[in-house]
Amino acid sequence: MAQFIATPSWLGRFFTRISTVTIKQSSLVIHFKNNTSRAYLISDFTNFTQFKKGLFSGKITLNHSTKTVISFLNKQQAQTLSEQLNSVFANHLEEKVNTAKTLVKRYATNEYLRDSNVPLLKSAVFSLAQQYGAIPALWQQHLSAINIKFLTILSSSPTVAHATEQLRKSYEQKTLTARADFYNVVESNPLTHEQRLAVIRNNDKNLVLAAAGTGKTSVMVAKALDLIAHGGVKPEQILILAYNKNAANELNQRFNLRAQQANLNVSAPTILTFHALGLKLLQSANKTRSLSPFANDAMALNQWFTQWLSNTLKTDSRFCKTFVDTLYEPTDSLNTETRIATKTAIKAQTYHTLSGLKVSSYQLLLIANWLYMYGIEHTYQNDDTADFYLPQHQVYLAHFVIDRQGNSVQHAANLHNSEHIKYVRAHHKKQGHALVQTFHYNWQEGQLEQRLKAQLQKHKVNINPVDNHAVYERLSATGLLKQNINKYLNCLSAIRGEQLSNAQIAARIAKSGIMNHKSYATLLVAMQRAYYEKLKEQDAIDFDDMIASAAQAVKLGEVSVPWRHILVDEFQDISCARMAFLNTLIKSGPQPCFTAVGDDWQAIYRFSGGNLALTTQFNDLIGSHSLTLLQKTFRYNNSISEVAGRFVMQNPEQYKKHITTHTQVSTPQVVLLDDLHQGKKSVALKVQQTIATINKNNNTASISVLSRYRFMLNEVEQHLAGNNFANSLHFWTLHGSKGLEADYCIIIGFEQGKLGFPSNNPGNLLVEALLPAQDTFNHSEERRLLYVGITRAKHKSYLIAPPSACSEFISELINDNYPIDIASNLFVKQSKDNK
Numbered sequence: 001m002a003q004f005i006a007t008p009s010w011l012g013r014f015f016t017r018i019s020t021v022t023i024k025q026s027s028l029v030i031h032f033k034n035n036t037s038r039a040y041l042i043s044d045f046t047n048f049t050q051f052k053k054g055l056f057s058g059k060i061t062l063n064h065s066t067k068t069v070i071s072f073l074n075k076q077q078a079q080t081l082s083e084q085l086n087s088v089f090a091n092h093l094e095e096k097v098n099t100a101k102t103l104v105k106r107y108a109t110n111e112y113l114r115d116s117n118v119p120l121l122k123s124a125v126f127s128l129a130q131q132y133g134a135i136p137a138l139w140q141q142h143l144s145a146i147n148i149k150f151l152t153i154l155s156s157s158p159t160v161a162h163a164t165e166q167l168r169k170s171y172e173q174k175t176l177t178a179r180a181d182f183y184n185v186v187e188s189n190p191l192t193h194e195q196r197l198a199v200i201r202n203n204d205k206n207l208v209l210a211a212a213g214t215g216k217t218s219v220m221v222a223k224a225l226d227l228i229a230h231g232g233v234k235p236e237q238i239l240i241l242a243y244n245k246n247a248a249n250e251l252n253q254r255f256n257l258r259a260q261q262a263n264l265n266v267s268a269p270t271i272l273t274f275h276a277l278g279l280k281l282l283q284s285a286n287k288t289r290s291l292s293p294f295a296n297d298a299m300a301l302n303q304w305f306t307q308w309l310s311n312t313l314k315t316d317s318r319f320c321k322t323f324v325d326t327l328y329e330p331t332d333s334l335n336t337e338t339r340i341a342t343k344t345a346i347k348a349q350t351y352h353t354l355s356g357l358k359v360s361s362y363q364l365l366l367i368a369n370w371l372y373m374y375g376i377e378h379t380y381q382n383d384d385t386a387d388f389y390l391p392q393h394q395v396y397l398a399h400f401v402i403d404r405q406g407n408s409v410q411h412a413a414n415l416h417n418s419e420h421i422k423y424v425r426a427h428h429k430k431q432g433h434a435l436v437q438t439f440h441y442n443w444q445e446g447q448l449e450q451r452l453k454a455q456l457q458k459h460k461v462n463i464n465p466v467d468n469h470a471v472y473e474r475l476s477a478t479g480l481l482k483q484n485i486n487k488y489l490n491c492l493s494a495i496r497g498e499q500l501s502n503a504q505i506a507a508r509i510a511k512s513g514i515m516n517h518k519s520y521a522t523l524l525v526a527m528q529r530a531y532y533e534k535l536k537e538q539d540a541i542d543f544d545d546m547i548a549s550a551a552q553a554v555k556l557g558e559v560s561v562p563w564r565h566i567l568v569d570e571f572q573d574i575s576c577a578r579m580a581f582l583n584t585l586i587k588s589g590p591q592p593c594f595t596a597v598g599d600d601w602q603a604i605y606r607f608s609g610g611n612l613a614l615t616t617q618f619n620d621l622i623g624s625h626s627l628t629l630l631q632k633t634f635r636y637n638n639s640i641s642e643v644a645g646r647f648v649m650q651n652p653e654q655y656k657k658h659i660t661t662h663t664q665v666s667t668p669q670v671v672l673l674d675d676l677h678q679g680k681k682s683v684a685l686k687v688q689q690t691i692a693t694i695n696k697n698n699n700t701a702s703i704s705v706l707s708r709y710r711f712m713l714n715e716v717e718q719h720l721a722g723n724n725f726a727n728s729l730h731f732w733t734l735h736g737s738k739g740l741e742a743d744y745c746i747i748i749g750f751e752q753g754k755l756g757f758p759s760n761n762p763g764n765l766l767v768e769a770l771l772p773a774q775d776t777f778n779h780s781e782e783r784r785l786l787y788v789g790i791t792r793a794k795h796k797s798y799l800i801a802p803p804s805a806c807s808e809f810i811s812e813l814i815n816d817n818y819p820i821d822i823a824s825n826l827f828v829k830q831s832k833d834n835k
Contacts, residue, residue, distance in 0.1 A: 203625060239563040399439070
């Protein structure tokens with residue numbers, strides 16, 4: 001390259017330290033009068049050099065990491081130098097633009113632009129567009145027209161986010177056009193526009209939210225076939241995870257059928273349940289262990305746990321005492337936060353003591369059980385002068401619900417104010433009775449038992465601990481043992497499903513606000529340890545271990561992860577432990593694309609560990625992603641859609657979807673019936689009458705009777721046993737109906753109370769504390785459960801409810817003017833009365 005030199009102007013000789021500026025090979029070199037120099041690589045320039053002519057001198061501005069201005073140069077020489085610099089820079093720039101075009105083609109034209117590739121395009125592509133936008137005239141002067149066109153298009157986006165969105169839209173449109181014929185035939189019906197987008201979008205993370213009947217299975221099958229047919233992906237590089245074995249089998253069958261119909265001679269991808277995947281990975285790592293009998297036999301687990309618990313209660317006095325103290329979750333009736341709840345629950349709650357008594361408060365339960373465990377005979381008085389009487393010692397015992405300042409709880413104010421306490425003391429003094437007094441604040445301060453012991457000893461009451469075997473016998477005889485076995489087995493299931501450590505168990509219970517949380521944590525840690533030791537004795541693992549052990553094998557590099565695409569069905573019901581397993585697969589694999597498919601409106605399995613927050617807070621908990629909503633349903637009509645969708649979206653934490661239906665009707669197809677037959681309440685006869693009506697109009701239709709509870713279905717099924725309906729008749733619990741459909745659905749059980757719908761049973765507080773956190777909207781999961789029930793019907797859903805004292809859900813449907821057919825004047829009357 002010829003050497004170009006600029007020297008200072010005559011004026012610059014007095015004002016600059018520069019002696020010469022020259023281009024040497026690929027650098028601009030500034031030589032200073034003190035015999036030092038500084039070089040700038042032209043390839044590192046970020047934009048063209050700008051020349052400005054002054055009256056006596058010229059100056060050039062270099063654009064690199066910062067701006068460098070060289071002044072007081074000979075005007076002619078500076079201009080020539082600037083032009084040559086720009087000529088050299090233009091050659092480098094052409095290379096950069098061509099490289100940028102190659103990157104765009106690779107990462108945004110030939111495939112869907114992934115979030116992980118955006119930083120590369122930002123530094124190598126989008127930055128060029130920004131530089132071009134700063135001084136476009138110079139770029140247009142030096143670069144080829146085709147590269148200018150490329151930069152002009154890119155620079156039209158004001159931000160990187162906008163440019164990313166535009167590149168993705170361009171890819172989607174191009175792919176939709178190119179693969180239109182394939183998407184028309186890959187399923188039994190042409191894919192909808194939203195389904196096609198769900199197939200096309202292969203970001204690092206993708207969330208596909210599918211309302212009921214919108215074809216999420218079609219999307220998963222079509223996506224896998226599309227990747228194989230057009231994405232250069234081998235079947236063995238695709239992993240599809242199904243919720244259960246039946247779903248996995250259905251996906252496998254659907255894939256093979258659609259592949260055949262699309263004339264694709266390919267094998268199926270890896271389609272497994274989470275547990276089967278765990279087993280497969282452990283086998284690959286040569287870590288196969290037998291499956292514990294407990295995994296598939298709940299009775300065997302119950303028998304082992306019952307035997308272990310019984311032995312521990314008999315042999316470990318401290319454990320036995322803690323177990324008895326925590327038979328019921330404690331409530332603090334003086335706690336202002338629980339005062340309202342306590343007031344409403346106080347009448348309904350009954351506590352069963354070891355001695356077979358029924359007492360009305362938790363603290364009386366503690367006192368009664370303490371008396372029993374120390375061999376002190378007692379009777380329950382439950383009057384306004386005493387709570388217990390100790391006949392062998394002729395001692396009365398009164399427990400007052402007051403704090404140290406003498407304040408009483410609101411619901412007990414009439415019996416536990418200072419005047420009443422004076423009356424009780426005076427009464428027993430007058431009768432010459434020995435009176436032992438205990439107080440609520442004794443319990444609050446953890447001194448209730450000490451107070452009891454000290455007061456009773458003053459009255460010469462013998463205090464001798466009862467043998468643990470006797471305590472065990474009473475626990476068994478009163479049913480308290482069986483009741484608590486079921487509770488603690490549910491706790492163990494939650495702990496194992498969430499893979500909680502001992503510290504996490506304690507933290508969750510403490511966070512829930514349960515009093516005596518340390519005692520509960522002690523019991524659960526002991527139970528968890530015993531369960532784990534039993535598995536070791538069996539040299540076996542359970543299903544939860546299968547996933548955790550497989551994840552550990554992957555982390556340690558003992559097994560490779562070959563999957564470039566991981567698809568997960570029913571994602572709304574995924575647990576934290578399973579999500580952690582997925583994250584391990586994603587981090588250890590060949591940068592796989594992860595696609596979660598589910599419906600937050602149908603999240604109804606929290607009791608088995610399903611964590612809805614992983615769906616509703618996907619961006620915060622899992623990461624940046626592409627979201628696709630499937631909003632056209634082929635199952636039910638617009639009437640069912642409007643009622644069910646509006647109902648479930650009352651919860652602001654649910655995603656908002658605008659469902660369209662293939663089938664359109666002009667009249668309401670959600671029908672509200674009373675539960676009366678010839679003036680008398682009979683749900684079974686009402687169901688029979690409704691089936692007869694359906695049968696009369698369509699004797700080939702499938703009909704399903706649904707309920708929140710199995711026992712209600714059993715009663716109806718037994719009643720209908722002698723009827724020979726031509727229809728196909730099914731009986732489903734609402735939880736069991738998920739994924740199923742029928743022409744007509746009849747939903748029963750809309751009562752109030754613990755066995756109503758929605759259920760007002762808050763569930764066991766301890767189990768609730770160990771399960772994933774629930775969204776805060778009232779009856780949120782019960783609301784989703786009714787959505788599932790209503791949307792099982794293709795043509796019509798019947799809701800059978802009592803016309804008086806009906807559930808909150810029925811009242812809402814009536815009083816909030818949902819577009820339903822209220823086929824009973826009794827409900828209409830109720831509606832008017834409530835307005």
